[in-house]
Amino acid sequence: MWTINRIYKTVGLIFLGAILVIVGFTTWYTVDESEQAVIITFGKVEEGVTEPGLHFKLPWPIQSVETLSKETxxxxxxxxxxxxxxxxxxxxxxxxxxxxxxxxxxxxxxxxxxxxxxxxxxxxxxxxxxxxxxxxxxxxxxxxxxxxxxxxxxxxxxxxxxxxxxxxxxxxxxxxxxxxxxxxxxxxxxNDEVRKAFTNVTDARETMNTKINEAGKYRNKRTNEAKGEEAAIKSKAQGDKAARIETARGDVSVFNKLYEEYRTNPDITRERLMLETLEQVLPNAEIYIMNDNGDTLKYFPIRPLENQQPKTNAEGSEKNE
The missing domain is CATH 3.30.479.30 (Band 7 domain)
Structure with missing residues (x-):
């Protein structure tokens, strides 16, 4: 027969066994690499655990563990x-x-x-x-x-x-x-109608932007061409300027030399200048050398002699034959 002491002992053993089971199963926990844990002591958060592996804690109900994922x-x-x-x-x-x-x-x-x-x-x-x-x-x-x-x-x-x-x-x-x-x-x-209308507006805007870009490219092209033409004109003008300055300097040098000749031999220089001027003004005119002797003006017919000289040479060659 069961006595009261025996009943108490049996209940005590069962209670102790339950406590040992609870302690054995609630004093350790594991944390995976993709997990993180929180230790709670009598409802108060103590610390967080992020290191994977086996961990120990006080048994339930003193401490408990909440495990959460670390994934995204x-x-x-x-x-x-x-x-x-x-x-x-x-x-x-x-x-x-x-x-x-x-x-x-x-x-x-x-x-x-x-x-x-x-x-x-x-x-x-x-x-x-x-x-x-x-x-x-x-x-x-x-x-x-x-x-x-x-x-x-x-x-x-x-x-x-x-x-x-x-x-x-x-x-x-x-x-x-x-x-x-x-x-x-x-x-x-x-809805589809609004989508279609917006697509049309977008296409029109893209066309506008394309035209604007093309106009910008054409403007840049024409601007560059105009700048190139401007640079060429300026360069040509600089060249003409330098050429004219050098020509003027040459004319001044020639004039200075003529002035020196004129100051040394004024008569000869004067006649020379007159003849050179006539050659420039009347390039096709025939020039004769004349001599003034008293009342009668005689001249030496150079041009007729020039025309007759080839004929004389031709006749002489025929007689020699």
């Missing part, structure tokens, strides 16, 4: 991709731009847990706070941007602005999360 998470805003299928949520992505146009914008946010204690205890649902902060940041930046920037070349700047604003909000909420990257997936117009 992706927050999909406006859509959900699962098993290769994409499900869109247009009500989340519909927003108004700064120039009062409606666009559909979705994005993905890369984030990770950098402070496990704050992530666990500073907020009840930190991922929901992150989602709402992402929505607020995107709507704020899109609301201050033009539709052209959102649809074309301004996406990179919008992404950077959203990332900065989202990082500021997350830091303000102090939920132990860090934002790594923000990437716009799609920015679209709400």
């Amino acid at each position: 998470f992706s927050l999909q805003f406006g859509y959900e991709e699962k098993d290769g299928k994409v499900k869109e949520f247009p009500e989340e992505t519909k927003m108004i731009t700064g120039d009062e146009n409606i666009v559909l914008a979705d994005l993905v946010v890369q984030w990770k847990i950098t402070d496990p204690a704050k992530y666990l205890f500073n907020a009840e649902h930190p991922e929901e706070i992150l989602f709402n902060s992402t929505s607020a940041s995107l709507r704020s930046i899109i609301g201050s941007s033009k539709i052209d920037d959102a649809l074309t070349s301004g996406k990179a700047e919008i992404e950077a602005d959203v990332r900065d604003l989202l990082s500021t909000l997350v830091e303000k909420y102090d939920i132990g999360i860090s934002i790594l990257a923000v990437k716009l997936q799609d920015v679209e117009l709400p």
